[in-house]
Amino acid sequence: MPQRYFLIESRDPFDTTTADSSATLARSLVAEGYQVTLFLVQNGVLPTRPGSRSKHLADAHKAGVTILADEFSLRERGIALDRLVLGVQAAPIDVVVDAMAEGAKTIWH
Helix, strand or coil, X not given: CCXXXXXXXXXXXXXXXXXXXXXXXXXXHHHCCCEEEEEEXXXXXXXXXXXXXXXXXXXXXXXXXXXXXXXXXHHHCCCCHHHCCCCEEEECCHHHHHHHHCCCEEEEC
16 A cells, blocks of 8 residues: 555645645655645635635646545635535544544645
């Protein structure tokens, strides 16, 4: 079974140009044969709405990255679940603990 990576992005892509680096890293890891989940939390969920900053998520999804967005962070920012860009699924924060318990290499930005 390939090594699993669980990347957590909490940065607002509208405040910093490096917030998209997690999606870029995720695509690179998938290309190397790893299973990768990108979990968006806090202001990291902002590009889940269709718009100019959601392209990195669409590219990651096309590459085979699993993209999850924290349900609480979405609700807190008024982002409706039926308005998420293609490939993004809402998930509880519990998935972070589960991934770590299952041995996934975890990186938090």
